[in-house]
Amino acid sequence: MPRRKDLPGDAPPAPGREPLSPVGRRTVQDGVYTELRRSLIQGLFDPGEVLRIVDLSERLGTSTMPVREALARLISEQALEPMANRSVRVPLITRARLEDLARARALIEAEVLGLAMSRIGAQEIDRLRELTDACDAVLAIRDQEVSGEAADLNHAFHFTIYRAAGSEVLLPIIESLWLQSGPYLRVSARHYAPEVDGSATHFHREITEAIAARDAVAARAALRADIGRAFTIMRRHLTEETA
Known part of the structure; x- marks a missing residue:
């Protein structure tokens, strides 16, 4: 198979090193999701408890973006529910x-x-x-x-x-x-x-x-x-x- 020609703006890889794929934000997001998921399964949150993105990001030692994305995944799995003030709540007991x-x-x-x-x-x-x-x-x-x-x-x-x-x-x-x-x-x-x-x-x-x-x-x-x-x-x- 013929090799593609270098495109304008392509940076040549450093000598002796393989190019790496970016992993940072995705890895953090998965880690935040896994930790929140584990905490929910363990029952570490009360029914009706409000989870605020800023509070969770501080406790998890990360930025707000991976927390927001992890919460969205958990909402889609019906483990959490969104509220009108953009916070998230553990569903109430009914x-x-x-x-x-x-x-x-x-x-x-x-x-x-x-x-x-x-x-x-x-x-x-x-x-x-x-x-x-x-x-x-x-x-x-x-x-x-x-x-x-x-x-x-x-x-x-x-x-x-x-x-x-x-x-x-x-x-x-x-x-x-x-x-x-x-x-x-x-x-x-x-x-x-x-x-x-x-x-x-x-x-x-x-x-x-x-x-x-x-x-x-x-x-x-x-x-x-x-x-x-x-x-x-x-x-x-x-x-x-x-x-």
Whole structure:
């Protein structure tokens, strides 16, 4: 193939160096998006909390542009909602939205677990047990407070299963549902009472042992119960607020 002639204004590459592609702003934007996304999934923001671009840029140590672009992505994923004053808000809790999220998560995540059943091997099952033990250890140290570390372990547990399904279509849908559920789970964690609601990892152990036994019915039932418990706590909280 003939080489193109140098165009006017082309700068020759420095001797002995390959030309580089610009990466700066794109890399920062992705980093800001990833951090905000992680924070939402962990439930580090309250429902109804207003997120201001200047405040976030200061906390993240970056300019406002990558924050603005990351927030736009999260709005498109329904994890955040725009406000009239150009700020952004975590969606408020409503019973209709609560029920919609609970139903969607139970349906889709149980289906993906079923797809993953035949693909999860002994190594993944051992990993699920390790993550459950690690979560118990964190909760014991923090006196059952659901911390960011516990939230990360919970996320890792579930997505070890979901990734095993090998669905490039369903996995992003689940990720979007987790983004939207995070602030609800933050409130749920505040009202979680072990003496009433049971061990935080009880259903994780049931899910793991059902997978190990290749019992899809039991695994799905335990998963639905795990998802449902957090939303049941939220329903109880909403009832108490309106009583």
